[in-house]
Amino acid sequence: MTSGDAFDSTLTRVIPSRRRRRIGEYLWVFLLGFSIVLILAMLGVILGDVIIHGAGHVSWTFITESPRQGLAEGGIYPAIIGTTFLVLLMTIAAVPLGVATAVYLHEYTPAETPKQAWSRFRTAEGADRRKLFGTVVLSLLAKVTRSAVANLAGVPSIVFGLFGLGFFIQFVGGTMDRLTQPAGEIVWGQGNLLWAALTLALLTLPTVIVATEEALRTVPADQRAASIALGATRWETIRRIVLPGALPGILPGAILAISRGAGEVAPILFTGAAYYLPFLPESLSSQFMHLGYHVLILSTQSPDVEATKPVLYGTVFVLLILTFLLNLTGVLIRARTRTKLRSGS
Amino acid sequence: MTKSVRQEPEPAPKIEVTGFNFFYGELHVLHDIVMDIPEKQVTAFIGPSGCGKSTFLRSINRMNDIIPGARARGAITLDGQDLYAKSIDVVALRRKVGMVFQKSNPFPKSVYENVAYGLRIGGVNDRNVLDEVVERSLQRAALWNEVKDRLNTSAMALSGGQQQRLCIARALAVDPEVLLMDEPASALDPIATQKIEELVYELKSNYTIVIVTHNMQQAARVSDRTAFFMLGKLVEYDDTNTIFMNPKQKLTEDYITGRFG
Amino acid sequence: MTVPGKANLARGVRGRFIRDRLMTSVFTGAGWFAILFITLIFAFTFREAMPIFTDPEVAREANLHEFFVKQLEGERMEQRFVWQPVGDIPKFSFVPLILGTLKATFVGLLVACPLGVAAALFSSEFAPPRLREWIKPMIELLAGIPSVVLGFFALMVLGTWLQEAFGFTYRLNAWNAGIALGIALLPVVFTISEDGMSSVPRYYREGSLALGASRFQTAWKVVLPAALPAVFASFVLAFGRAIGETMILLMAGGNAAITSWSLGDPLRTLSATIAAELGEVVFGDPHYSALFFIGTLLFVITFISNSAGQWFIGRMQRRMQGES
Ligand SMILES: Nc1ncnc2c1ncn2[C@@H]1O[C@H](COP(=O)(O)OP(=O)(O)O)[C@@H](O)[C@H]1O
Ligand SMILES: [Mg+2]
Numbered sequence: 001m002t003s004g005d006a007f008d009s010t011l012t013r014v015i016p017s018r019r020r021r022r023i024g025e026y027l028w029v030f031l032l033g034f035s036i037v038l039i040l041a042m043l044g045v046i047l048g049d050v051i052i053h054g055a056g057h058v059s060w061t062f063i064t065e066s067p068r069q070g071l072a073e074g075g076i077y078p079a080i081i082g083t084t085f086l087v088l089l090m091t092i093a094a095v096p097l098g099v100a101t102a103v104y105l106h107e108y109t110p111a112e113t114p115k116q117a118w119s120r121f122r123t124a125e126g127a128d129r130r131k132l133f134g135t136v137v138l139s140l141l142a143k144v145t146r147s148a149v150a151n152l153a154g155v156p157s158i159v160f161g162l163f164g165l166g167f168f169i170q171f172v173g174g175t176m177d178r179l180t181q182p183a184g185e186i187v188w189g190q191g192n193l194l195w196a197a198l199t200l201a202l203l204t205l206p207t208v209i210v211a212t213e214e215a216l217r218t219v220p221a222d223q224r225a226a227s228i229a230l231g232a233t234r235w236e237t238i239r240r241i242v243l244p245g246a247l248p249g250i251l252p253g254a255i256l257a258i259s260r261g262a263g264e265v266a267p268i269l270f271t272g273a274a275y276y277l278p279f280l281p282e283s284l285s286s287q288f289m290h291l292g293y294h295v296l297i298l299s300t301q302s303p304d305v306e307a308t309k310p311v312l313y314g315t316v317f318v319l320l321i322l323t324f325l326l327n328l329t330g331v332l333i334r335a336r337t338r339t340k341l342r343s344g345s
Numbered sequence: 346m347t348k349s350v351r352q353e354p355e356p357a358p359k360i361e362v363t364g365f366n367f368f369y370g371e372l373h374v375l376h377d378i379v380m381d382i383p384e385k386q387v388t389a390f391i392g393p394s395g396c397g398k399s400t401f402l403r404s405i406n407r408m409n410d411i412i413p414g415a416r417a418r419g420a421i422t423l424d425g426q427d428l429y430a431k432s433i434d435v436v437a438l439r440r441k442v443g444m445v446f447q448k449s450n451p452f453p454k455s456v457y458e459n460v461a462y463g464l465r466i467g468g469v470n471d472r473n474v475l476d477e478v479v480e481r482s483l484q485r486a487a488l489w490n491e492v493k494d495r496l497n498t499s500a501m502a503l504s505g506g507q508q509q510r511l512c513i514a515r516a517l518a519v520d521p522e523v524l525l526m527d528e529p530a531s532a533l534d535p536i537a538t539q540k541i542e543e544l545v546y547e548l549k550s551n552y553t554i555v556i557v558t559h560n561m562q563q564a565a566r567v568s569d570r571t572a573f574f575m576l577g578k579l580v581e582y583d584d585t586n587t588i589f590m591n592p593k594q595k596l597t598e599d600y601i602t603g604r605f606g
Numbered sequence: 607m608t609v610p611g612k613a614n615l616a617r618g619v620r621g622r623f624i625r626d627r628l629m630t631s632v633f634t635g636a637g638w639f640a641i642l643f644i645t646l647i648f649a650f651t652f653r654e655a656m657p658i659f660t661d662p663e664v665a666r667e668a669n670l671h672e673f674f675v676k677q678l679e680g681e682r683m684e685q686r687f688v689w690q691p692v693g694d695i696p697k698f699s700f701v702p703l704i705l706g707t708l709k710a711t712f713v714g715l716l717v718a719c720p721l722g723v724a725a726a727l728f729s730s731e732f733a734p735p736r737l738r739e740w741i742k743p744m745i746e747l748l749a750g751i752p753s754v755v756l757g758f759f760a761l762m763v764l765g766t767w768l769q770e771a772f773g774f775t776y777r778l779n780a781w782n783a784g785i786a787l788g789i790a791l792l793p794v795v796f797t798i799s800e801d802g803m804s805s806v807p808r809y810y811r812e813g814s815l816a817l818g819a820s821r822f823q824t825a826w827k828v829v830l831p832a833a834l835p836a837v838f839a840s841f842v843l844a845f846g847r848a849i850g851e852t853m854i855l856l857m858a859g860g861n862a863a864i865t866s867w868s869l870g871d872p873l874r875t876l877s878a879t880i881a882a883e884l885g886e887v888v889f890g891d892p893h894y895s896a897l898f899f900i901g902t903l904l905f906v907i908t909f910i911s912n913s914a915g916q917w918f919i920g921r922m923q924r925r926m927q928g929e930s
Contacts, residue, residue: 022820029728036725097639101640104634111413123370128416141641145644153912154908158850161884162884162897162901225408225450230439230462230516231436231437233626236466245453266753266852270885292752292853300857319755326750467622
């Protein structure tokens, strides 16, 4: 390409290189798209493997009978019931408290940043000063709580298990036993349904709080103002305007948090899950079987892996169905409100 | 447009404002406001934007209470009762002094539930009472004929002008005595604006109305009295005719003739 | 005091007023209760680890020197850092556990970061909207797989496949555990990166396209750099998640607390150690305190990495708000 004409030479230099670049770009975009394919393939392989080996083993007897023959035969009824109880208790403990905490943070603590409140406090005088000090403290508290909650959402679940053992079992349960069991019997000072549920509730609490506060933020301020201008108290505004408006955001957030809690095993390892119980939990102080824990036991403690494999796959299948149903509900609700919001605006 | 010269004696003031000051934190936005707002008449607030009209309006039903750092000094009385006294129940106050906002803000509920909202929070759940009040309020807001067949559809589906009249109906449903309107027509097209103006004219036989507007013709058309604000001060307050035909202050005249603002 | 027929503004609606006050107390109470528990989580995890500093009995066997520094003497000793908490002379070296954690985290991030960012870039810049509406729920579905299931899959299936394909000596090793971990981290990297990329204002792209840049150049040279804080955040948060992930590593890591740099060797992470041993430990034992100290360590590391991640996310939001 050594043409004497300068104009010609730039042309010939530019055109092929641009075409080459185009092809290179298509390759890159193809690679990016391929990464999606790869991820979806992973999902497909895992689900496919579980469905192929697990679905066939799930039968009426499998989900209604207790394990037999050292877990290698029979069903997983106690684990299904145990998981259900656990998730219900966890939900009862986590969702109302999480929603209430988010409402407190968003609707009751000062909207100002601590910095703004502090600068007002410094210039205020007289009676205002004491009130403003409260504002400064509360807005600081809200800020610290928010960041603690956001960070807690990422603290490993095994740490929650440690906390459950150290706090609920040793401290609370131990104290309860000391006060109520003169004979020194251990009733509450060991793992049980209640402690496991509370541990899981603490694990899901930050997720519920964060999702709820995010949903509260989407309720327009002018709707709050309209309600207040009509003579509604703060509580009436929250109950009739804010919470209904935020519900489409709270619901999927809470359901996704519950679904995550339903699949967690690390927090219940030491707080109440049992290896094998032929009976169902009778009270809050009973131990319980759990689908996820059962998967762990079957795949790591089984003396004969091949013999327990069908039960293992069946259990994984049931666990996945449970968490996916919860997950799917949350994802669908969220997708529906998203499209609704888009078409509404 | 002609306006009959009033022969009747000055009506009793519904709202009396004396030495009223307002602060957002350090920002002093209203300075020593003094004015009487007459009963069952329309009083318009005009002035360049940022001069404190909305702030003053919101002080009359204490909507500013919810803004952090907001402080009021001086007195506003409604029927002789100091609105900033300790004994005042702001909830009761806001039911007596209704408010319509610049941007229409219906709740994402049905037309019916929007209007019934104020009654429901007041504990009224009797369907007959609600039906009656909803119909009456919508009629007063000149909206009944347009929505009577779709009371149960979402208020969000109404047009902008209809939404604003719905907000007026919603405010009327709790039976207020004073109606505060903050540029209620500024986001509407001319036809919807005209409807609102006609409505204001109708309503004044029953309600004391205070309306903020940036539209001088609107003030001239709908109001009996006009207050001109600038930089947080009440510059001039008089009969609307006087303000527009024969202002006493140079500032007022400049503003009205469009020399600034 | 009030004239009849005139507005009565004295406090009237007692019931509503009281209910409002009551609900204020309820919400305040709930808020403080939750705050109390959050504080307790910090306090109690630390409290149970404290004896290694305060109790001389415990501190004799389990202390910082033992955890991080001490090596066993002897020429023919293959393993110089040893975690062997049960025995006549318990040995509490964290070094093999830390190494195991780092190896698994390394492989996990190696899988998740490039794949997650590439997928996010594709989804936000090249995927047609219809496809995008499918990708996101699919990734959420992936995020919804409990980690015990991923651990199970790596243990029962993936390990064998990898061994057959690459001829590893050990079926359970850092590659196996790390890849399963990577699957768990993928949704974290994808979601946060994608959020960041989608929050880049449209005029950024339009400006670039108007200058004659191709879509790929725009994605690569404009969107990705603008979304860099979010991408960083996703890496940091994935790191935090990897450090703390337990079940996958417990099941698929091979459970061998050995000091080895090889990714083909089995491993034992800090988190898996707690899970494996806390069940059998004697309360108040040096071993018990050592496990809680590991928990404290995990807590502090993840807390710091999460704060960093949140900071990057906040930076991303400020950047996009400040400029859009
Ligand atoms: N919530 C607020 N916080 C601080 N300053 C405010 C607030 N609302 C209004 N202001 C300020 O008070 C002044 C008056 O505002 P406003 O009453 O809205 O004026 P107008 O309605 O006449 O346009 C303006 O300078 C405005 O910036
Ligand atoms: Mg205004």
